[in-house]
Amino acid sequence: MRRERPNSAREVSLRPVAAADLDAFFAHQADPIACELAGFTSRDRASFDAHWRRLLGDPGERLAAVIAAVIADGELVGNIGAWGPADERLVGYWIAREHWHRGIATRALTAFLAREPVRPLFAHVVPSNAPSIRVLEKCGFVLDTRATNAEELTFRRDRPGADRGASPTA
């Protein structure tokens, strides 16, 4: 049974990203403490807008991105998504700092995995990002020792019981 913290979000859901969400996503990725945790260099507004146009744009886009807004107790708190070709598809997520440690990323990733069919699914994480590593492990990702290096850990999620030697989409 999941142990609830007093400040755990009561309800976490995903919905399609709306243009009006982008100001909030821009602020989330501009947070220097969050960037330090994620090992991420924030984008300025022009490159942020170009990046999101690419993510949300052309459905024939090679990235085939699937991105969702994360809603906790009715409030927009972050985003989660997957992108890239089937044999190297990546997942990523970002939750606003004022909502950290409320179990939101874990529940958002659990919900996202139910709707994103591609396996394996990979995640790159800097080794110091302990909360993200914990989220991934709770959601069934395991360290991919073949792809990991000192600067960046790679986690992967296969289908339950899948043979790692089998076809990557098995």
Ligand SMILES: CC(C)(COP(=O)(O)OP(=O)(O)OC[C@H]1O[C@@H](n2cnc3c(N)ncnc32)[C@H](O)[C@@H]1OP(=O)(O)O)[C@@H](O)C(=O)NCCC(=O)NCCS
């Ligand atoms: C990483 C991030 C998504 C986590 O979001 P969150 O909603 O706070 O995550 P959750 O509350 O679902 O779970 C966090 C887990 O990490 C644990 N944790 C937090 N700090 C920790 C630490 N220093 N060491 C170990 N575990 C830690 C929490 O206890 C919790 O695990 P538990 O439920 O077993 O107690 C959020 O910090 C974030 O958006 N960071 C900036 C962007 C980023 O890092 N994205 C991921 C890039 S790979």
